[in-house]
Amino acid sequence: MKNKILFLLKLIFIIFSLPFLYFLSASLIKETGNLIEFKFYIWGMATFTFFYIFFWNLEVLFKFNKSWVEHILKFLSPFIRITYHILYLPGFVLIFIYKILSLFWKADIFKDSILFFSGFLFFLHFVNSCNILRPREWSIKKFFEYLFSWSLVYFFFILSTILCFLLLLDLFPFIKIFTQAGQSYIHLWKTIYSQLFLF
Numbered sequence: 001m002k003n004k005i006l007f008l009l010k011l012i013f014i015i016f017s018l019p020f021l022y023f024l025s026a027s028l029i030k031e032t033g034n035l036i037e038f039k040f041y042i043w044g045m046a047t048f049t050f051f052y053i054f055f056w057n058l059e060v061l062f063k064f065n066k067s068w069v070e071h072i073l074k075f076l077s078p079f080i081r082i083t084y085h086i087l088y089l090p091g092f093v094l095i096f097i098y099k100i101l102s103l104f105w106k107a108d109i110f111k112d113s114i115l116f117f118s119g120f121l122f123f124l125h126f127v128n129s130c131n132i133l134r135p136r137e138w139s140i141k142k143f144f145e146y147l148f149s150w151s152l153v154y155f156f157f158i159l160s161t162i163l164c165f166l167l168l169l170d171l172f173p174f175i176k177i178f179t180q181a182g183q184s185y186i187h188l189w190k191t192i193y194s195q196l197f198l199f
Contacts, residue, residue, distance in 0.1 A: 031177050
């Protein structure tokens, strides 16, 4: 009974979270798609994709992040299995090193490279997390459980991307992105409600 209730809660979460993830992604692309800095981030993701398809999935970097998180956050041991999937430490360490260096001398010439490697590392982490969470044998129940896990991992991937731009770019429209996504999300459910219950 407990497992059935938990599965039902996961299913409800999926139904309500997927539209928001879509609107959040669309809002991010809308606000940053024309920025040259965003293109460097995308090139980082594309470079990893090229490596992943033709050469190597660089899983060793993901395992390094896993061991790093487990060592640093030992006090969160009950949540470690979740934490290392959603905490992208190498990418943020790279960004913070850049921010510290920029306090002492002009480091703007490296900003594009930092964005490139951030996109590379964040997407590497996202893809390898999805691979590990993917079940070996599929069933309807396992499919929805995987979709639940994927939704969480994808949300933190998008959140990490937004935080990356917030740390590296001046006047990044952080609030506007979430506001637009929230407005579109509310409008969707209002439309569905009016179509189903208002005649």
